[in-house]
Amino acid sequence: MVSLRCWLMLLVLCSSGANFAQRSPQPDGDSVLKVPPGPPINVDGVLSQGEWDQAARVEIKVADGWVVTVLAQHDDKNFYIAFTGLRHGNAERYPEVLLDPAAEKSLLWKQGQWWFHASYNLCDSNGKPNNYTTCQPSKQGWNGTRFPLKQGVSEIAISLDKVGLAPGKRFGLAFDITDTKAEWNLWPNSAKLKIPMSWAEAQME
Numbered sequence: 001m002v003s004l005r006c007w008l009m010l011l012v013l014c015s016s017g018a019n020f021a022q023r024s025p026q027p028d029g030d031s032v033l034k035v036p037p038g039p040p041i042n043v044d045g046v047l048s049q050g051e052w053d054q055a056a057r058v059e060i061k062v063a064d065g066w067v068v069t070v071l072a073q074h075d076d077k078n079f080y081i082a083f084t085g086l087r088h089g090n091a092e093r094y095p096e097v098l099l100d101p102a103a104e105k106s107l108l109w110k111q112g113q114w115w116f117h118a119s120y121n122l123c124d125s126n127g128k129p130n131n132y133t134t135c136q137p138s139k140q141g142w143n144g145t146r147f148p149l150k151q152g153v154s155e156i157a158i159s160l161d162k163v164g165l166a167p168g169k170r171f172g173l174a175f176d177i178t179d180t181k182a183e184w185n186l187w188p189n190s191a192k193l194k195i196p197m198s199w200a201e202a203q204m205e
Contacts, residue, residue: 033058033173033202038073041080043155045145052082058187060177062093070095070175070187074204078157079165083177087152093177093185094119094147095154098129098199100172101164105197113172113196114163118144118154119180129193132180167204174199 038054055071062068071082083095099114100106106113109128117123117132122139125131137146141162145154165171176186176193184193192198 033200035072035074035202035204040075043143043157045150045153060185060187062185068177081156083154085152096176098174099163100196103171107197120147170201170203172196172199173202
């Protein structure tokens with residue numbers, strides 16, 4: 001016989017099924033990452049109550065026992081991304097967002113493809129990655145939580161107008177975390193930093 005405890009667990013899972021589905025990580029390799037609408041985010045490195053409830057969620061494995069969760073949503077002005085778990089013991093990783101707004105899926109980087117990096121400064125580049133000569137405490141058209149982090153969380157807001165994104169439009173997307181020297185871990189797992197055609201396809205709902 002099924003115990004009363006089991007029945008109660010089933011009841012809880014069924015009654016919360018919608019939220020559970022929304023918050024579960026999307027399996028790596030799914031054809032299109034659906035980015036849902038959500039409220040504006042206060043870019044302060046704190047996952048405030050209600051801010052990320054509707055967000056899409058994916059995961060990046062750094063090492064055994066270290067997984068970074070990435071949340072993504074948008075409103076009519078910005079693409080919002082949060083990276084959680086960026087600190088692990090004495091180690092830390094810096095978040096990056098890779099965008100191919102026109103979904104050109106090119107073999108090599110080209111103009112119109114964007115690299116965004118947040119660490120102790122904010123860095124971005126149109127047309128190539130790892131351009132640390134652009135780093136400044138603040139940047140036009142986007143914002144990110146700078147290190148040191150309060151809770152191992154970095155939140156990023158990128159203006160849709162800056163990169164040419166809009167709801168309903170499909171685009172290339174990858175997330176990565178790096179130590180900027182030797183380690184890059186990406187979502188999707190098959191993605192390569194320098195090969196835009198290897199990135200995932202995404203769409204803002």
